[in-house]
Amino acid sequence: MNKSINTFKELAEVCQENNKQIYEVTQKYEAELADITEKDIRQIVKKSLDAMKESIKNGLQCKEMSISGMCGDDCDRLQKKYQTEGAIFGKTFEKITTYALATIEENLRMGKIAACPTAGSCAIVPSVLIGVSEDFNISEEDQINALITAGTIGRIISTKVALAGAVAGCQAECGVASAMAAGALTQMRGGSISQILNAVALAMKNLLGLTCDPVCGLVEIPCVKRNPFLAIHSVTASELALAGVESKIPLDEVIDALEQTGKLMSPLLKESSQAGLATTKTALKLKQTLFK
Amino acid sequence: MKQTSMIDIISPVMVGPSSSHTAGAIRLGLLAKNIYNEVPDKVTFKLYNSFAQTGKGHGTDKGLLSGVLGLNVDDIRIKDIFNSELAKEFEYEFQYLEDFNRHPNAVDIIFEGRRNMKISGNSVGAGEIEITNIDEFSVSLTGKYNTLLLIYKDVPNMISRVTNSIHVNIASFHCDRYAKGEEASMCICLDGEINQKIIDFLYLIEDVYMIRYIKKLES
Numbered sequence: 465m466n467k468s469i470n471t472f473k474e475l476a477e478v479c480q481e482n483n484k485q486i487y488e489v490t491q492k493y494e495a496e497l498a499d500i501t502e503k504d505i506r507q508i509v510k511k512s513l514d515a516m517k518e519s520i521k522n523g524l525q526c527k528e529m530s531i532s533g534m535c536g537d538d539c540d541r542l543q544k545k546y547q548t549e550g551a552i553f554g555k556t557f558e559k560i561t562t563y564a565l566a567t568i569e570e571n572l573r574m575g576k577i578a579a580c581p582t583a584g585s586c587a588i589v590p591s592v593l594i595g596v597s598e599d600f601n602i603s604e605e606d607q608i609n610a611l612i613t614a615g616t617i618g619r620i621i622s623t624k625v626a627l628a629g630a631v632a633g634c635q636a637e638c639g640v641a642s643a644m645a646a647g648a649l650t651q652m653r654g655g656s657i658s659q660i661l662n663a664v665a666l667a668m669k670n671l672l673g674l675t676c677d678p679v680c681g682l683v684e685i686p687c688v689k690r691n692p693f694l695a696i697h698s699v700t701a702s703e704l705a706l707a708g709v710e711s712k713i714p715l716d717e718v719i720d721a722l723e724q725t726g727k728l729m730s731p732l733l734k735e736s737s738q739a740g741l742a743t744t745k746t747a748l749k750l751k752q753t754l755f756k
Numbered sequence: 757m758k759q760t761s762m763i764d765i766i767s768p769v770m771v772g773p774s775s776s777h778t779a780g781a782i783r784l785g786l787l788a789k790n791i792y793n794e795v796p797d798k799v800t801f802k803l804y805n806s807f808a809q810t811g812k813g814h815g816t817d818k819g820l821l822s823g824v825l826g827l828n829v830d831d832i833r834i835k836d837i838f839n840s841e842l843a844k845e846f847e848y849e850f851q852y853l854e855d856f857n858r859h860p861n862a863v864d865i866i867f868e869g870r871r872n873m874k875i876s877g878n879s880v881g882a883g884e885i886e887i888t889n890i891d892e893f894s895v896s897l898t899g900k901y902n903t904l905l906l907i908y909k910d911v912p913n914m915i916s917r918v919t920n921s922i923h924v925n926i927a928s929f930h931c932d933r934y935a936k937g938e939e940a941s942m943c944i945c946l947d948g949e950i951n952q953k954i955i956d957f958l959y960l961i962e963d964v965y966m967i968r969y970i971k972k973l974e975s
Contacts, residue, residue, distance in 0.1 A: 571773045576771050579779070583775045612762060630860075680813065
């Protein structure tokens with residue numbers, strides 16, 4: 465098992481042949497790669513998990529604006545709304561959406577976060593994993609298992625597509641984060657390997673073509689609000705997969721489509737802020753007032 | 757295909773908001789500090805293209821300075837570095853430029869002091885960086901390997917004299933020079949570590965002007 469696994473088909477085969485979970489296969493491989501113990505690998509993962517929890521905690525209490533002054537107080541707004549009127553989908557929905565805003569707002573005010581897979585998409589995986597863990601009494605060990613699963617999904621995708629808006633658009637940042645969260649959540653809820661990979665495929669398929677057109681070139685508009693949206697999106701994918709809904713297009717082929725879509729996407733829509741939301745009348749006005 | 761790690765996908769733990777414009781900037785500063793390896797009187801940062809246009813909003817300026825001051829990517833002091841006591845260690849200045857022959861996220865870090873040195877590099881995405889030039893020499897440093905950098909006189913057998921002394925597996929090797937027989941540079945990325953004894957030994961080689969052992973950056 466000391467060979468790098470670079471497709472989801474291979475991953476499923478290795479798991480099934482050895483009767484192992486994705487995180488078990490990964491932690492063994494990573495330990496061999498870095499020449500350390502599996503326990504050490506889990507400790508490194510825990511460091512990211514702890515940082516994620518800290519960003520949520522800090523973000524929930526803060527409404528300081530970003531350097532640009534464009535974003536930073538929406539998590540506070542959402543918490544106040546839920547205090548007076550709960551979300552129609554219940555407590556866990558409230559947690560996921562507020563945790564996502566808390567984390568991404570910490571990021572834009574130069575607070576400490578764990579990039580997952582990137583800084584601009586850092587709130588999707590933690591808000592889902594930690595929000596659900598709290599409400600369903602998931603142990604820390606199981607949270608680490610889920611985070612390793614998320615990382616494995618992102619790593620395999622990254623062998624084909626660079627996880628950067630400048631290379632493949634937001635589908636490769638927030639899109640991949642949502643796919644990672646969908647798979648990790650499905651694993652955490654006891655889904656089979658096939659259900660996990662279907663959740664990833666369902667989430668990813670639905671986000672193909674998502675562009676990266678940040679207003680004023682900053683990780684703020686539309687990135688901030690996209691995080692809570694796509695956190696909930698990953699829960700939908702997980703529910704469908706756990707019900708036995710399958711992606712008719714196998715996951716590896718979905719990733720091929722992701723790669724192709726990224727290549728075909730105009731450079732104007734890949735983090736260069738030369739089209740889309742970034743060149744709307746209001747965005748251009750904001751840019752003038754910001755960078756005088 | 758190059759080996760990749762799951763850990764890279766769920767890290768680093770860093771201050772926001774951008775892996776390329778914030779974490780990458782901090783790492784560029786850190787690596788430049790390790791190369792210069794002295795306390796400067798003044799540091800000038802020349803930011804190019806996207807670094808210049810969106811750097812302020814991303815804290816690129818704060819990141820670069822913090823790196824040169826030795827702070828790591830997860831240090832919460834970076835946000836207020838301009839008001840920090842730490843930032844009084846030396847004078848600093850930022851310049852914002854456009855040059856489309858340079859990388860979109862390029863920077864020159866110019867040290868003035870007992871020794872002057874100009875270090876150029878790029879933030880290439882996801883917090884990954886490369887130092888491409890030191891003074892007029894082209895080099896290739898990513899911070900992922902312990903690296904030995906030598907400036908020496910371009911004379912025969914220099915490479916064998918150096919490599920015969922280090923006894924560690926070499927991951928990559930890069931040489932450059934001004935002109936035949938003049939100053940040259942050697943940049944050796946290592947799989948393992950070397951100790952001070954080996955560095956002292958390298959100084960005994962005739963015509964070696966400068967040696968830096970640059971430790972890999974924490975990921």
